[in-house]
Amino acid sequence: MPVIHITNRAGAESTLEAESGISVMENLRDNDYEVDAICGGSCACATCHVYIDEAWQAKLPAAEADEQGLVEDEPTYKPTSRLSCQIEMTDALDGLKLTIAPEA
Amino acid sequence: MAEHVVIVGAGHAGGTLAIQLARAKDRFRITLIGEEPWPPYERPPLSKQFLMGEVALEKTFLRPETFYADKGIDLRLGTGVTAIDRDAKSLTLSDGETLTWDRLALCTGTRVREIPVVGRDLPGVHYIRTINDTQAIQAVAHEGAKVVIAGGGYIGLEAAAALRQMGCDVTVIEMMDRVMARAVAEPVSRFYEDEHRARGVKILLETGVAEIGGTDRATHVVDSHGHVHPADLVLVGVGVGPVVELAEAAGLAVDDGIVVDARARTSDPDIFAAGDCTRHPNAILGGDVRLESVQNAVDQARCIANELTGKGADYAEVPWFWSDQFDLKMQMAGLPEPHDQVVVRGTPSTRSFSVFYLRDGRVTGVNAINVGSDYVRGRKWIAEGRTVDPSRLADTEIPIKEV
Ligand SMILES: Cc1cc2nc3c(=O)[nH]c(=O)nc-3n(C[C@H](O)[C@H](O)[C@H](O)COP(=O)(O)OP(=O)(O)OC[C@H]3O[C@@H](n4cnc5c(N)ncnc54)[C@H](O)[C@@H]3O)c2cc1C
Ligand code: FES
Numbered sequence: 001m002p003v004i005h006i007t008n009r010a011g012a013e014s015t016l017e018a019e020s021g022i023s024v025m026e027n028l029r030d031n032d033y034e035v036d037a038i039c040g041g042s043c044a045c046a047t048c049h050v051y052i053d054e055a056w057q058a059k060l061p062a063a064e065a066d067e068q069g070l071v072e073d074e075p076t077y078k079p080t081s082r083l084s085c086q087i088e089m090t091d092a093l094d095g096l097k098l099t100i101a102p103e104a
Numbered sequence: 105m106a107e108h109v110v111i112v113g114a115g116h117a118g119g120t121l122a123i124q125l126a127r128a129k130d131r132f133r134i135t136l137i138g139e140e141p142w143p144p145y146e147r148p149p150l151s152k153q154f155l156m157g158e159v160a161l162e163k164t165f166l167r168p169e170t171f172y173a174d175k176g177i178d179l180r181l182g183t184g185v186t187a188i189d190r191d192a193k194s195l196t197l198s199d200g201e202t203l204t205w206d207r208l209a210l211c212t213g214t215r216v217r218e219i220p221v222v223g224r225d226l227p228g229v230h231y232i233r234t235i236n237d238t239q240a241i242q243a244v245a246h247e248g249a250k251v252v253i254a255g256g257g258y259i260g261l262e263a264a265a266a267l268r269q270m271g272c273d274v275t276v277i278e279m280m281d282r283v284m285a286r287a288v289a290e291p292v293s294r295f296y297e298d299e300h301r302a303r304g305v306k307i308l309l310e311t312g313v314a315e316i317g318g319t320d321r322a323t324h325v326v327d328s329h330g331h332v333h334p335a336d337l338v339l340v341g342v343g344v345g346p347v348v349e350l351a352e353a354a355g356l357a358v359d360d361g362i363v364v365d366a367r368a369r370t371s372d373p374d375i376f377a378a379g380d381c382t383r384h385p386n387a388i389l390g391g392d393v394r395l396e397s398v399q400n401a402v403d404q405a406r407c408i409a410n411e412l413t414g415k416g417a418d419y420a421e422v423p424w425f426w427s428d429q430f431d432l433k434m435q436m437a438g439l440p441e442p443h444d445q446v447v448v449r450g451t452p453s454t455r456s457f458s459v460f461y462l463r464d465g466r467v468t469g470v471n472a473i474n475v476g477s478d479y480v481r482g483r484k485w486i487a488e489g490r491t492v493d494p495s496r497l498a499d500t501e502i503p504i505k506e507v
């Protein structure tokens with residue numbers, strides 16, 4: 001099983017054994033990390049906002065226009081921002097490092 | 105000792121409240137009671153991806169089924185609450201059991217309105233509110249099936265788009281002179297009518313359903329102009345009403361929804377309510393509203409959780425909503441009414457445009473179709489109560505951020 005290294009909103013680090021084939025958001029949500037994912041992954045709410053560790057950024061497929069449009073208007077946006085519902089977890093992402101963005 | 109919080113209704117609001125309270129570990133004992141056989145789930149996919157079979161059943165669940173036991177939440181499914189005794193602080197379940205509570209939260213949602221015509225009880229007449237409803241529709245919605253949809257609101261249209269993509273022959277019958285008339289301005293309605301028609305959905309406006317015909321099951325719909333539409337499946341989407349009987353019988357204030365204050369408290373200080381079933385004040389909107397949206401269900405549930413954990417704050421959120429039809433993603437914020445001006449930004453024929461609603465120059469609502477940044481900006485402006493220059497807003501040469 002691939003793992004995801006997660007820093008939560010309080011700054012605590014932990015490692016999650018992740019499921020491939022579903023989104024990073026679903027992995028976080030189903031394990032009660034703090035993403036609300038209100039729209040259920042429809043790319044409509046930005047409540048699944050995370051920061052991707054710089055070393056991992058280039059390894060992810062680039063954000064589509066609708067994801068980018070939504071996330072870059074978040075007040076907590078950074079160049080490393082992504083919407084985790086738009087990233088599919090795969091074995092190739094084993095070791096992915098991310099930080100849950102603060103509540104907007 | 106841990107406070108016993110009992111939540112009635114294991115839907116989006118009830119589920120969210122239980123999940124939030126479980127984070128405040130030892131402070132609460134949580135019981136979540138739901139009439140449906142499923143753990144709390146998301147309804148939006150029922151007329152979208154789940155209907156089309158693109159999303160598996162478990163993917164609609166707010167949390168995996170095992171989550172609740174893991175967090176010590178007593179989840180009772182397939183169980184209804186039949187009465188509340190406020191003096192004894194207890195309630196009665198459909199299986200006869202009595203439970204006591206310290207705090208109660210009513211998250212009973214809405215139920216579909218029946219269509220008041222002859223033939224409405226025939227097999228083959230369906231509604232979309234629950235997983236079971238969608239599964240029943242899927243069982244008949246094979247390729248080539250004739251589907252007549254009563255009601256051109258967003259749920260009727262989402263179902264029309266999904267069923268059309270599944271190869272069904274779809275007719276939508278709408279009483280008003282345009283689709284989604286309650287929710288969007290005319291340019292948006294016309295755009296969606298064109299999109300549906302271009303993909304082969306028949307849309308009949310200013311037309312009602314006069315009768316659903318058939319002997320053993322529904323076989324056709326007669327419209328108000330006397331035309332007969334053959335149907336393998338009749339889908340009714342003519343609105344919903346709040347589920348308030350329990351609250352009413354318990355003597356709580358009810359007015360098209362359970363009346364709550366800005367902290368989601370009913371007229372009894374130990375009883376809260378959240379979601380589609382409430383009429384509530386919202387400082388941003390400056391009045392009382394009853395909303396039917398995931399945003400409101402989640403934010404009001406959070407409002408209760410904050411109040412119970414000592415972080416209470418008055419409810420003040422910009423309402424937002426979305427609708428997926430074909431490859432069109434519409435995002436909406438604010439409420440269109442009341443407005444005195446509508447500004448269209450962009451050209452509908454490009455399939456990417458937005459419509460802003462203004463009152464006294466202030467932005468009160470936005471519908472953005474395939475243009476997320478206009479939605480985000482609009483939502484922000486509504487929260488700020490910002491005024492905009494309509495001519496700059498209509499000019500797509502000016503980036504939305506600089507309007
Ligand atoms: C097909 C469809 C598509 C939708 N699409 C969108 C969308 O795209 N975006 C959006 O924001 N919103 C959408 N909505 C609306 C959204 O799903 C609702 O606003 C949301 O579910 C409201 O949550 P709730 O908890 O208030 O009510 P519900 O989720 O309806 O939950 C109420 C629950 O309480 C239970 N209950 C009621 N009475 C009792 C009782 N006495 N005892 C025990 N249990 C009881 C009911 O069985 C139900 O399960 C859609 C709704 C539908 C039906
Ligand atoms: S879950 Fe809503 S945008 Fe990702």
